Amino acid sequence: MSDFAFLSGNEAIAYGVKLSRPHVIAAYPITPQTKAVEKLSSFVQDGELDCKYMHVESEHSAMACSIGSSSVGARTFTATSSQGLLYMSECLPYASGARLPIVMMNANRSIATPWNIYGDQMDSMHVINSGWIQLYVEDAQEALDMVIQSFKLAENHNILTPVMINVDGFVLTHTYEKVEIPLQEEVDNFLPEIQASPHLMSDDNKTSMCISAGNQHYMGFKVKQHRDMFKVFDELKQIDNDFHKAFGRNYGSAVEGYQFEDAEALLITTGSVTGTVRVVVDEMRAEGKKVGVVKLRLLRPFPAGDLVSKISGAKAVGVLDKNISFGYEGTVFTNVNSALFQKGASLKTINFIGGLGGKDITKGNIRQMFQTLQSGEGETVQYSNMGCTL
Amino acid sequence: MKEFKMSPKPMWNSLGDIPMGSSCPSFHITDINAGWRVFKPVVDLEKCIGCYRCYFVCPDGAIHMSDDKKADVDYSFCKGCGICAHECKPKAISMIKEEK
Amino acid sequence: MSTNTKLNARKLDSTENFYGHKACGGCGESLALRLALKVLGDEAYLSLPAGCMAAVSFIYPNMAFKNNAIITPFASTAAVTTGIAAGLEALGKKKPLSVGFAGDGGTADIGIQSLSGAIDRGEKFIYICTDNEAYMNTGIQKSGLTPFGAATTTTPSGKVIHGNINEKKNMFEIVAAHGIEYAATASVGYLEDFINKVQKAKDCAGPSYIHVYSPCPTGWGHGSEITVDLGKEVVDTGLWYLAEFEKGEFSLNLKPKDFKPVKDHLMRQNRFRHINDEEIKMIETTRDAKWAKMLKNWNI
Ligand SMILES: Cc1ncc(C[n+]2csc(CCOP(=O)(O)OP(=O)(O)O)c2C)c(N)n1
Numbered sequence: 001m002s003d004f005a006f007l008s009g010n011e012a013i014a015y016g017v018k019l020s021r022p023h024v025i026a027a028y029p030i031t032p033q034t035k036a037v038e039k040l041s042s043f044v045q046d047g048e049l050d051c052k053y054m055h056v057e058s059e060h061s062a063m064a065c066s067i068g069s070s071s072v073g074a075r076t077f078t079a080t081s082s083q084g085l086l087y088m089s090e091c092l093p094y095a096s097g098a099r100l101p102i103v104m105m106n107a108n109r110s111i112a113t114p115w116n117i118y119g120d121q122m123d124s125m126h127v128i129n130s131g132w133i134q135l136y137v138e139d140a141q142e143a144l145d146m147v148i149q150s151f152k153l154a155e156n157h158n159i160l161t162p163v164m165i166n167v168d169g170f171v172l173t174h175t176y177e178k179v180e181i182p183l184q185e186e187v188d189n190f191l192p193e194i195q196a197s198p199h200l201m202s203d204d205n206k207t208s209m210c211i212s213a214g215n216q217h218y219m220g221f222k223v224k225q226h227r228d229m230f231k232v233f234d235e236l237k238q239i240d241n242d243f244h245k246a247f248g249r250n251y252g253s254a255v256e257g258y259q260f261e262d263a264e265a266l267l268i269t270t271g272s273v274t275g276t277v278r279v280v281v282d283e284m285r286a287e288g289k290k291v292g293v294v295k296l297r298l299l300r301p302f303p304a305g306d307l308v309s310k311i312s313g314a315k316a317v318g319v320l321d322k323n324i325s326f327g328y329e330g331t332v333f334t335n336v337n338s339a340l341f342q343k344g345a346s347l348k349t350i351n352f353i354g355g356l357g358g359k360d361i362t363k364g365n366i367r368q369m370f371q372t373l374q375s376g377e378g379e380t381v382q383y384s385n386m387g388c389t390l
Numbered sequence: 391m392k393e394f395k396m397s398p399k400p401m402w403n404s405l406g407d408i409p410m411g412s413s414c415p416s417f418h419i420t421d422i423n424a425g426w427r428v429f430k431p432v433v434d435l436e437k438c439i440g441c442y443r444c445y446f447v448c449p450d451g452a453i454h455m456s457d458d459k460k461a462d463v464d465y466s467f468c469k470g471c472g473i474c475a476h477e478c479k480p481k482a483i484s485m486i487k488e489e490k
Numbered sequence: 491m492s493t494n495t496k497l498n499a500r501k502l503d504s505t506e507n508f509y510g511h512k513a514c515g516g517c518g519e520s521l522a523l524r525l526a527l528k529v530l531g532d533e534a535y536l537s538l539p540a541g542c543m544a545a546v547s548f549i550y551p552n553m554a555f556k557n558n559a560i561i562t563p564f565a566s567t568a569a570v571t572t573g574i575a576a577g578l579e580a581l582g583k584k585k586p587l588s589v590g591f592a593g594d595g596g597t598a599d600i601g602i603q604s605l606s607g608a609i610d611r612g613e614k615f616i617y618i619c620t621d622n623e624a625y626m627n628t629g630i631q632k633s634g635l636t637p638f639g640a641a642t643t644t645t646p647s648g649k650v651i652h653g654n655i656n657e658k659k660n661m662f663e664i665v666a667a668h669g670i671e672y673a674a675t676a677s678v679g680y681l682e683d684f685i686n687k688v689q690k691a692k693d694c695a696g697p698s699y700i701h702v703y704s705p706c707p708t709g710w711g712h713g714s715e716i717t718v719d720l721g722k723e724v725v726d727t728g729l730w731y732l733a734e735f736e737k738g739e740f741s742l743n744l745k746p747k748d749f750k751p752v753k754d755h756l757m758r759q760n761r762f763r764h765i766n767d768e769e770i771k772m773i774e775t776t777r778d779a780k781w782a783k784m785l786k787n788w789n790i
């Protein structure tokens with residue numbers, strides 16, 4: 001029998017990591033990720049987790065140590081947020097280019113300035129081109145489960161790409177929920193020991209890593225890396241199915257819809273806000289309004305085909321972006337429009353930018369978004385819950 | 391170096407030929423450095439006392455001591471820097487201009 | 491004289507672990523690296539940040555190291571080095587040997603934080619700083635280890651300011667101040683001393699650091715044949731010194747009877763050709779003050 005416990009998102013991550021039995025953890029504290037690394041440290045100090053915990057002096061070194069340990073085939077975890085993610089950002093494409101299966105939790109948080117410790121997705125969007133798989137989770141249970149799935153995904157020899165699990169700062173990291181903690185034997189069965197890839201360094205197979213390649217070769221390395229990313233969709237689906245068999249829970253594919261089949265107005269979300277949108281959808285459905293929600297669980301690789309197949313029947317689609325690409329629009333919005341255009345689907349799209357620096361996205365705000373979508377009125381890019389005029 | 395083998399240059403015909411990650415087997419030496427030389431060190435075996443100095447100081451490891459303890463230059467990898475000649479006490483090494 | 495005379499050229503492993511690299515002819519750093527690897531063996535895992543030695547050794551498809559080796563982000567030599575050690579240890583390898591090799595810039599400037607953090611954690615690793623006193627790989631810019639007076643491309647010999655106006659950062663004592671298990675200075679002019687220090691570092695249980703003075707013909711403007719000669723002369727002039735830090739104590743390994751003339755030494759390098767007698771006096775005064783302190787406080 002598995003255990004149930006009331007856990008915050010941070011603690012759920014820590015349990016997921018413990019169950020995955022990493023060899024090395026290298027992390028540096030930053031709000032709102034701190035409870036995750038504190039919990040992991042106490043697992044190690046209490047002898048409950050046999051792993052080398054590296055007390056690094058910065059996030060840059062957290063990722064560099066992770067690169068070192070992963071490059072010799074050790075299962076490696078790290079966690080960060082916001083300024084920390086940006087501080088380590090030099091090392092992110094480094095790890096993905098080297099095809100290192102590191103798993104990282106990122107507690108989604110705003111970026112200074114102004115300083116602000118609350119949740120939005122400016123940090124992960126900043127590094128969306130870093131070659132990492134970007135997953136966004138909706139609740140603490142999914143956070144725990146996705147740690148286990150992520151190691152399996154990253155270490156798959158067809159994938160060999162690091163995974164960033166994005167967990168909304170405070171809303172998820174600090175909120176307690178009832179979470180099922182799988183049994184260690186069951187996790188061990190599902191996630192066996194890491195099989196080191198032959199491109200890594202080892203005593204038997206001496207390798208030079210993170211080499212330089214001139215103009216004749218560089219592009220080949222990068223295109224191969226890019227093409228391999230698309231294999232994530234099928235492998236993740238398989239992993240999720242196996243996870244369901246083992247633990248009785250699954251999360252569907254890269255795109256999850258709710259009340260979307262016949263919806264006229266759809267909102268596209270990522271992360272924890274989806275829960276609130278579902279509630280509003282239920283309320284508005286009860287009023288006879290054809291609304292629905294489609295959640296993106298993956299932003300890289302971007303599930304363009306899956307997404308368009310789920311939204312192309314709608315009349316209008318809104319994209320809820322907790323980030324701004326300054327001087328343009330929300331980043332998810334750009335990606336969604338590009339997907340629609342590529343697949344030849346043409347429908348009205350509106351970008352709702354909201355939740356920056358922890359600003360509330362209330363049920364009322366969401367209802368307003370659906371109403372805007374149904375009327376099809378207003379600017380292409382709108383700002384939710386501004387509290388003042390533009 | 392004794393018993394040293396060059397590695398072939400890889401050919402890429404498809405994405406499948408490209409190495410995983412940014413990795414390559416170690417000690418995969420595909421190019422020699424002989425073309426870098428302007429002067430070449432020539433050892434006078436009569437004068438060489440087998441002191442190991444030139445072997446010790448060569449940044450390229452291009453000198454090894456032969457079985458009869460004489461300096462032996464690997465001209466595929468010698469860059470002609472002249473350190474060996476400068477450091478050889480009995481002046482057994484002379485730097486001779488390469489014929490182009 | 492140096493007390494470390496156990497290893498010598500004849501006793502070294504005759505196979506080369508660093509071969510076919512593309513360093514300039516007469517490169518001091520590559521000589522230090524080559525000999526260190528003869529002591530460390532091909533089982534050591536190597537981490538090298540951006541810098542000349544990484545740039546000349548990993549040019550696809552030409553890989554110059556026999557060892558497992560990785561280029562690290564510029565600031566991250568010590569972090570990657572200790573990460574490798576941690577990973578190997580966690581995978582069950584007993585006493586893994588993980589070694590970082592970084593330039594002066596990669597060590598004393600951008601990499602000083604991760605080096606400090608790694609020494610502080612106390613894990614076993616070896617760090618060798620090959621000091622050529624500037625950022626060579628990017629074209630001879632000033633680093634924190636460029637000595638007073640030297641012209642670089644960012645401290646040229648201008649009409650008003652003659653080369654670098656800052657003193658060289660004292661990396662050896664900064665590292666020692668961490669209470670590191672073993673630290674040493676060395677020079678490619680005293681190679682036997684250097685290889686024995688590498689052997690000592692290899693035998694350490696905890697972190698160790700070797701700072702090896704490595705002339706660069708391209709960056710300093712000297713003939714490629716005098717790299718080792720200059721590396722010896724700089725010690726004989728007292729401008730560099732051979733020392734160790736062990737069990738909390740500093741000791742000098744070599745005390746020249748009389749210093750060789752500074753001016754002659756500097757004038758063999760283009761980077762110092764512009765300096766005047768007054769500036770040479772300043773260099774000598776700084777040297778003498780340093781030696782007075784060392785002779786007073788350090789074991790000889
Ligand atoms: C983060 C970062 N900043 C700057 C550079 C550019 N860079 C590459 S090597 C180098 C200089 C290296 O100097 P040093 O460490 O002294 O080694 P050397 O080349 O002299 O051996 C610089 C500035 C870089 N690669 N990464």
Ligand code: SF4
Pocket residue numbers: 433437438439440441442443444445460461477478479480481482483
């Ligand atoms: S330094 Fe001169 S004498 Fe000594 S081994 Fe070399 S060639 Fe012979």
Ligand code: SF4
Pocket residue numbers: 431447448449450451452453463467468469470471472473474475516
């Ligand atoms: S000339 Fe330089 S590279 Fe050639 S053998 Fe002598 S020391 Fe080595």
Ligand code: SF4
Pocket residue numbers: 512513514515516517518519520542543546622626627705706707708709
């Ligand atoms: S520039 Fe200097 S340090 Fe760099 S390879 Fe050339 S000689 Fe060596």
Ligand SMILES: [Mg+2]
Pocket residue numbers: 593594595620621622623624625626633
């Ligand atoms: Mg340098």
